Amino acid sequence: MARTSFHGSAEYYQRTQWGARNPLGFISSFSNGVTTINPFKPVDVRHTIRGTIGGPIKKDKLFFFFSYDEQRRNFPGLGIFNSTNFLSQSTEQP
Numbered sequence: 306m307a308r309t310s311f312h313g314s315a316e317y318y319q320r321t322q323w324g325a326r327n328p329l330g331f332i333s334s335f336s337n338g339v340t341t342i343n344p345f346k347p348v349d350v351r352h353t354i355r356g357t358i359g360g361p362i363k364k365d366k367l368f369f370f371f372s373y374d375e376q377r378r379n380f381p382g383l384g385i386f387n388s389t390n391f392l393s394q395s396t397e398q399p
Contacts (some may be wrong), residue, residue, distance in 0.1 A: 311360035318353040352377040 326346040333342045352375070359370035 313358035321350040
């Protein structure tokens with residue numbers, strides 16, 4: 306008599322630090338009248354969770370299969386200013 310069994314797989318993948326830095330990502334600091342621009346790489350974390358399971362319900366007649374796939378990600382946004390003096394402009398109303 307043949308044995309019936311369930312089969313499946315599971316996978317978890319986490320990407321944290323190996324992505325490239327966006328060339329438009331920077332932090333600017335202003336000190337003593339001098340603006341300094343430093344490259345900045347924001348935190349970019351991605352999680353991939355996958356799994357499958359399947360098996361017989363009635364031998365050689367009916368079976369089931371279930372699949373699950375989830376993507377969790379935290380994509381940081383970068384603001385690009387439309388003028389070079391955007392941060393130094395006064396916001397005071399006359």
